[in-house]
Every structure is written in structure tokens, then in C-alpha cells.
Amino acid sequence: MLVEAAESDLRLEASRIAAKVDAIFAHYLTDTGDGRDRLFQAMRHAGIGGGKHLRPLLTVAAGRLFAIDEDRAVRAGAAIEAIHVYSLIHDDLPCMDDDDMRRGKPTVHKQFDEATAVLAGDCYHDLAFELIADPATHEDPFIRSDLVLELARASGPNGMAGGQMLDLVAEGQALDIGAVTRLQQLKTGALIEFSVEAACIMGRLPPEGRTPYRGYARNIGLAFQIADDLLDHSGDEAAAGKRLHKDADAGKATFVSLMGEERARQQCTLLVTQAIEHLAQHGHEADLLRAIARYVEERDR
Amino acid sequence: MLVEAAESDLRLEASRIAAKVDAIFAHYLTDTGDGRDRLFQAMRHAGIGGGKHLRPLLTVAAGRLFAIDEDRAVRAGAAIEAIHVYSLIHDDLPCMDDDDMRRGKPTVHKQFDEATAVLAGDCYHDLAFELIADPATHEDPFIRSDLVLELARASGPNGMAGGQMLDLVAEGQALDIGAVTRLQQLKTGALIEFSVEAACIMGRLPPEGRTPYRGYARNIGLAFQIADDLLDHSGDEAAAGKRLHKDADAGKATFVSLMGEERARQQCTLLVTQAIEHLAQHGHEADLLRAIARYVEERDR
Numbered sequence: 001m002l003v004e005a006a007e008s009d010l011r012l013e014a015s016r017i018a019a020k021v022d023a024i025f026a027h028y029l030t031d032t033g034d035g036r037d038r039l040f041q042a043m044r045h046a047g048i049g050g051g052k053h054l055r056p057l058l059t060v061a062a063g064r065l066f067a068i069d070e071d072r073a074v075r076a077g078a079a080i081e082a083i084h085v086y087s088l089i090h091d092d093l094p095c096m097d098d099d100d101m102r103r104g105k106p107t108v109h110k111q112f113d114e115a116t117a118v119l120a121g122d123c124y125h126d127l128a129f130e131l132i133a134d135p136a137t138h139e140d141p142f143i144r145s146d147l148v149l150e151l152a153r154a155s156g157p158n159g160m161a162g163g164q165m166l167d168l169v170a171e172g173q174a175l176d177i178g179a180v181t182r183l184q185q186l187k188t189g190a191l192i193e194f195s196v197e198a199a200c201i202m203g204r205l206p207p208e209g210r211t212p213y214r215g216y217a218r219n220i221g222l223a224f225q226i227a228d229d230l231l232d233h234s235g236d237e238a239a240a241g242k243r244l245h246k247d248a249d250a251g252k253a254t255f256v257s258l259m260g261e262e263r264a265r266q267q268c269t270l271l272v273t274q275a276i277e278h279l280a281q282h283g284h285e286a287d288l289l290r291a292i293a294r295y296v297e298e299r300d301r
Numbered sequence: 302m303l304v305e306a307a308e309s310d311l312r313l314e315a316s317r318i319a320a321k322v323d324a325i326f327a328h329y330l331t332d333t334g335d336g337r338d339r340l341f342q343a344m345r346h347a348g349i350g351g352g353k354h355l356r357p358l359l360t361v362a363a364g365r366l367f368a369i370d371e372d373r374a375v376r377a378g379a380a381i382e383a384i385h386v387y388s389l390i391h392d393d394l395p396c397m398d399d400d401d402m403r404r405g406k407p408t409v410h411k412q413f414d415e416a417t418a419v420l421a422g423d424c425y426h427d428l429a430f431e432l433i434a435d436p437a438t439h440e441d442p443f444i445r446s447d448l449v450l451e452l453a454r455a456s457g458p459n460g461m462a463g464g465q466m467l468d469l470v471a472e473g474q475a476l477d478i479g480a481v482t483r484l485q486q487l488k489t490g491a492l493i494e495f496s497v498e499a500a501c502i503m504g505r506l507p508p509e510g511r512t513p514y515r516g517y518a519r520n521i522g523l524a525f526q527i528a529d530d531l532l533d534h535s536g537d538e539a540a541a542g543k544r545l546h547k548d549a550d551a552g553k554a555t556f557v558s559l560m561g562e563e564r565a566r567q568q569c570t571l572l573v574t575q576a577i578e579h580l581a582q583h584g585h586e587a588d589l590l591r592a593i594a595r596y597v598e599e600r601d602r
Binding site: 029032034035036038039040043086090093095096113114115116118119121122123125126127129130133134135140141142144145146148149151152153155156157158161162164165166168169170 | 330333335336337339340341344387391394396397414415416417419420422423424426427428430431434435436441442443445446447449450452453454456457458459462463465466467469470471
């Protein structure tokens with residue numbers, strides 16, 4: 001009964017925050033009445049509607065620990081989502097993962113063309129920094145430039161893009177569990193961790209006070225990836241809205257291929273339990289973070 | 302005699318600043334001893350050595366008007382150059398302009414592969430914001446976050462990337478001189494204008510005091526594009542280090558195809574003269590900006 005209530009709360013909160021992020025994107029992506037309309041159309045196709053918006057939800061949820069104004073947390077979260085959307089558009093390109101479906105719709109290069117997809121990704125990349133550096137995101141310019149610096153690091157060669165590169169060169173290689181963990185900590189973990197870190201920065205938490213939240217984010221990030229591998233292994237394509245079984249087809253090492261389905265599921269549960277333990281010092285203000293952790297575990301079912 | 306001295310000064314200054322930008326890139330692009338080394342290698346290939354570094358040179362030159370510390374101006378300029386390099390890597394892709402040579406070397410997707418080229422461009426995009434948001438670029442966080450905001454705008458759909466989109470949809474269309482001017486003001490103008498604007502921001506010049514420098518930058522940007530069209534029309538491929546005569550081959554409207562070679566050359570001279578007139582209130586501290594303006598006019602010869 002309690003769990004059910006928390007679940008419907010999470011669903012409500014998630015769709016409320018997703019609508020706010022969509023509205024921010026829509027505000028920036030209005031047609032200009034010239035040849036760029038095709039670019040704005042492609043950007044709206046990729047980023048508005050559909051999408052779980054896990055990252056902005058994490059920023060809002062972590063923001064509650066430090067009483068951050070929700071609309072400001074949503075703006076920072078939208079910047080992180082913009083980086084995520086740019087990476088999806090580019091990763092789906094024929095020269096990368098060559099995917100035709102994303103979020104239940106044709107990928108941008110399928111619906112439009114490759115050149116438009118490259119540019120739409122590039123423009124989401126700029127939008128991320130335009131959003132996070134805007135005074136509306138935080139009144140203190142020191143906080144804003146700190147957010148920019150950390151977002152650029154989480155996104156670049158020592159974060160998400162570096163993980164994608166490791167993934168590209170790993171094809172056909174026999175990675176062990178340590179190498180897969182390292183790869184995923186960069187490819188998906190860095191941006192998920194920054195989603196929580198952004199709230200810590202906005203809450204003026206000194207780096208030494210961020211340890212439990214970093215622990216939470218790191219556990220969530222890894223659990224999320226294991227759940228993703230489980231979904232890729234045994235999920236339903238129509239429900240997922242994208243092609244599955246890609247890793248097995250490509251002969252890629254995943255947590256599931258290395259640990260087996262049963263142990264991967266146990267590991268995911270353990271990580272979620274640990275994530276929630278990092279929040280032990282908090283009361284109800286951490287409920288949304290706890291609900292997200294439980295959701296991450298259950299999303300493959 | 303005087304002009305000759307100025308020319309050799311410009312060449313000296315340009316190569317000195319280019320070496321500083323190269324050193325900044327090299328510092329950020331060191332190998333990590335894992336699969337990302339291929340990414341760093343591709344980034345060094347694209348951004349270090351070769352390249353005129355016009356944009357950082359403009360930031361340093363404009364910085365002299367406001368006594369900006371040169372190393373800080375170089376850092377801001379390196380951020381702008383990083384955006385420029387990212388755009389060259391992506392624009393050269395097979396799905397965009399499909400170019401094999403750049404700065405006298407094979408393009409990144411030719412030397413490496415397309416996926417690496419997409420990621421190398423994406424990582425230069427991040428590097429730009431990491432550089433410009435760094436406290437070493439300016440001590441005042443308000444200035445830093447302002448630089449981030451304006452760089453994101455100059456780079457995105459209402460700047461460089463928007464211009465590239467206009468260029469893509471223009472293929473096969475009969476553009477008039479107004480449409481070509483508008484396209485180029487976005488595609489190459491926006492970033493050249495920001496190269497000067499960045500120095501104004503760092504010099505704490507209020508927007509209403511920036512008019513002459515914006516005028517200079519706008520004139521230079523347009524003159525640069527006309528000179529580029531002249532070079533594409535009648536230049537030497539080996540000297541240029543890239544494929545030429547592309548526009549005529551693609552049936553694209555350019556300043557030269559619309560005005561004819563002679564009028565285009567006159568227009569370029571006029572723009573450079575106007576650019577220099579915008580600096581009339583300044584003495585020797587504007588000499589480098591004046592020398593750059595004259596160089597822009599002469600680069601097609």
C-alpha cells in the first residue's frame with residue numbers, strides 16, 4: 001500500500017517535471033521562418049515528448065534536500081537533459097550505433113537526414129550551456145560558472161563522450177567486469193552523477209559534504225546501467241520504444257553477459273539498497289530520491 | 302616599408318598566439334592510456350598545428366584595446382577556436398560537405414573514422430566551455446558566465462550552426478545577395494564577431510560602448526567570407542590546404558557568383574576600410590586589429 005502510493009507519486013512527479021523540461025525546450029526551439037525551421041523541427045522531434053527525463057528528475061529530487069527552488073532545479077536539469085538528448089541523436093547515427101527507433105519514434109537521421117541530425121545534436125549541446133549559464137538558473141554567477149565547468153567535464157572525453165569512445169573501441173574485445181564498470185561509469189554514470197552534483201553545487205554544499213550524494217548517484221548510475229542491460233537482454237521492444245538485444249547481436253560484454261541474469265538482478269537490488277542507505281540522515285525530503293532508486297531497479301520488468 | 306613591417310609583425314604575432322593556443326589544447330588532450338587515446342589523437346590531429354587561428358588572434362588584438370592580460374585573452378580565444386575546430390570536423394563529414402582535406406592534412410573521418418570524427422567534434426565542443434568557464438580565463442565569475450552564454454549563442458541555431466543549416470537547405474536554391482549575407486553572418490560571422498565581443502566583455506565594456514568594435518567585427522567577418530569566396534573561385538588548392546571550387550561545383554550562390562570577381566574584390570576592400578575606420582579613436586593599441594583587417598583582404602592573393 002505504501003509502496004503503491006510512492007509509485008504513483010513518482011509517476012506524477014516525473015510527468016510534471018518532464019512537462020516543465022519540455023516547455024523550456026519548446027521556448028528555445030521556436031521556428032524562425034527560414035531554412036532553420038527544419039533544424040528546430042528536428043530538435044523538437046528528438047527532445048520534446050517521450051523520454052523519461054530521469055536526469056532532470058534527479059536534479060529536482062536532490063534539490064529538495066537543500067530547499068532549491070524547483071524551477072531553478074528544473075532549468076539545471078533541462079541543461080543536463082539537453083546533453084543527454086544531443087548524445088542520443090549522435091549515438092543513433094549510422095556511423096555510431098545505427099539505430100532507427102528512439103523513444104518510440106524514428107531517430108532524427110531517419111525522420112530527417114544525417115546532416116540535420118548532426119546539427120540538431122550540436123545545437124542541443126549549445127542549448128545545454130545556454131540554459132545552465134543563464135541567470136534564471138541561479139542568481140550567483142560563481143555557482144553558474146561552476147555548473148558550466150562541471151557539466152562540460154561530465155559530458156566530454158573524461159565523461160560521457162569518453163565512455164562512448166571506450167564503447168566503440170570495445171567492439172569485438174573481451175572486456176572484464178572492471179572494464180565494463182569503468183566504461184559505463186563514464187558513458188552513463190558521469191551525467192547521472194552530475195544530475196545530483198548540480199543540486200549540491202546549487203545548494204552551496206562544500207565538496208567534502210557531498211560524499212553521501214555522490215555515493216547515491218554512483219550506485220543509481222550503475223544500477224540503471226545493469227537494469228538497461230537486463231532490459232536489452234530480456235525486455236520488450238515495443239514497450240522500450242527502441243531496438244533491443246543489440247549488445248548480444250554485437251557480441252558486446254555487458255553486466256548480464258558477464259554475471260548472468262540472476263546475479264545481475266541481485267547486484268542491481270544491492271546497489272539500489274546502498275543508494276537508499278546513503279540517504280539515511282534525511283527524512284521525507286529525500287522520499288523522491290528514494291522512489292527514483294526503487295524505480296531504477298524495477299524498470300526492466 | 303611601413304606596411305611590410307606591419308605584415309611581418311602580424312605574421313610573428315599570429316604564430317606566437319597560435320603556439321599558445323596549441324599548448325592549451327595539448328594540455329587538455331593528453332593520452333589516458335585506454336581506448337580514449339584514439340579520441341585524443343584525433344582531436345590533436347584536428348586542432349593542433351596548421352590553422353590560421355584568426356579567432357584567438359582577434360580576441361588578443363581586441364584585448365589590447367582594454368589592456369586585457371594576454372594569456373587570459375588567449376584562453377578565451379582558444380575556447381572560440383575549439384568551437385571553430387569542432388565545426389570544421391563536423392562540417393567535413395560525408396553527410397555534410399564531404400571533404401577529404403583540411404589544413405593540408407586528411408580530415409578526421411578520413412584519417413580515423415566517422416564515429417571518431419563525430420566524437421572528436423563533440424569533445425572540442427565541451428572543451429570550449431570548459432576553457433571559457435575556467436577561473437584562469439577571468440577572475441570574475443559574472444564575466445565568465447556571461448562569456449559562456451554569449452559563446453553558446455554564437456555557436457548554436459541562432460549563430461554558426463544555424464548558418465550551416467541555412468547553407469545545407471540552400472543547395473540548389475537561387476539565393477540573392479541579402480540571403481547570402483544573412484547566411485554568412487550566421488555561419489562565419491557570429492563566431493568572428495564573438496571573438497571581438499569576448500574582449501569587450503572581459504574589458505567590462507557596457508553593451509552601449511561596444512558599437513564600434515561590433516562594427517569592426519561585422520565588417521571583418523563579411524570581408525573574410527568574400528575573400529574566402531574569391532579564394533574558392535580562383536585560389537590554389539595546395540596553398541589553401543583544402544579542396545576549392547566547391548561552391549561552383551555545387552551550384553551554390555556566393556558573393557563572387559552574385560557580384561562578379563571585380564565587384565566582390567572592391568566590396569572586400571570597402572569593408573576592410575570601414576572596419577579600420579571603426580578604430581579611429583584608438584592609437585597604436587589598435588595596430589594589431591588594423592593589421593588583421595588588412596590581412597583579411599589580402600589572404601585570397
